[in-house]
Amino acid sequence: MGNVERHHLLTAEQMARFVTDGFLIVENIVPQDLNAAVLEAERSWDGPGYNFWHQTEVLRQVFEEPQVKGAIQSFVGVNPVYDHSFLHIVKAHHLKAQGWHADSIIDVRPYAFDVQAFYFAHDAPAEMGPTLVLPGSHLRKTNTASIDRYKNIIGQRQLEAKGGTIVFMHHGIWHCAQPNHTDQTRYVFKLRLRPGQVQRGLFNTDNYTSPDVEQIIRKGSQAWQGNEARLEHMQRAKLWRYVTGDDNIDVSFENALTRMSIHA
Structure with missing residues (x-):
């Protein structure tokens, strides 16, 4: 993809929100003329969804x-590896929802992650059934559809979006498509990319140690995490060390990463 100028990279605050929530919504990232052209292509598409890209x-x-490009570089580097893509189409008045699932079946990596870009070329209000996600679930590894027995989970969020929005998701986040109650077909394009390099210090790291940025992770617990909230906090703190490239920064609960570390 090639390097972009630094000001196009994600900020430390944006990356902290991604580490905490497992997704980042970036509005107005695609110009409206491109949105209109893509939407026209989506409406006329009659092939398999995996060929649309x-x-x-x-x-x-x-x-x-x-x-x-700057957002993608911030997540997976300058030479990301194409994994797969799909044009998801939900017809008008399709009233069946997906079950909760995560897209990764097996992942042996402790911290590295794929990024999934969900691109909305048109407005997708709640009644149109855009994807439902569970903030903070990306670090609770699960086997694909093993969680589809759940229905509503406290803290879930529907990704209502304006045309030109891309939602960047950690590959492990729990999510599910929702019913389309409108008279219009809903389109969303998904692109998944694997990292082409170690994912350390790829974003604009200016101010990553500021109290405002650290507070995003420290205050990022979700109600659904219950008694495990502090353990989830540790996972966020470990991921933050990884993406910042700073093995000494500690935003963990009670600074446990520092207190319990063993130095040879």
């Missing part, structure tokens, strides 16, 4: 926009 040049142009 390969056969739609205007879609690939979206991911050449400087801010989009």
Whole structure:
């Protein structure tokens, strides 16, 4: 993809929110002329969803926009590896929801992650059924659909979006599509990328040690985590060390990462 200018990279605050919530919503990241062209292509598409990326040049142009490239570089580096993509289409009045699931079945990596970009070329209000996510669930590893027995979970959030929005998700986040109660077809394009390098210090690290940034992670516990909230906090603190490239920074509960570390 090539390097972008530093001001196009994600800020420390944005990366802290991604580490905490497992997703980052970036609005108005795609110009409206491109949105209109992609939406036209989506409406006329009659092939399999996994071919849309390969056969739609205007879609690939979206991911050449400087801010989009900057966000991707901040997550997975300058040479990300294409994993897969799909154009998801939910027809009008399709009233069946997906079950909760995470897209990764087996992941042996302790901290590294794939990023999934969910791109909305048109407005997707709640009644249209955009994806439901569970903030903070990305660090609670699960086996694909083993969680589909759950229904509503406290703290869940629906990704209502305006056209031109991309939601960047950690590959492990729990999510599910929702019913479309409108008269219009809903489209969302998903692109998944694996890191092309170690994911340390890839974003704009200015001010990553500031109290305001650290507070995002320290205050990021979710009600659904219950008694395990402090353990989840430790996982966030470990991921923050990884993405910042700073093995000494400690935003863990009671500074446990420092207190309990063993130095040879």
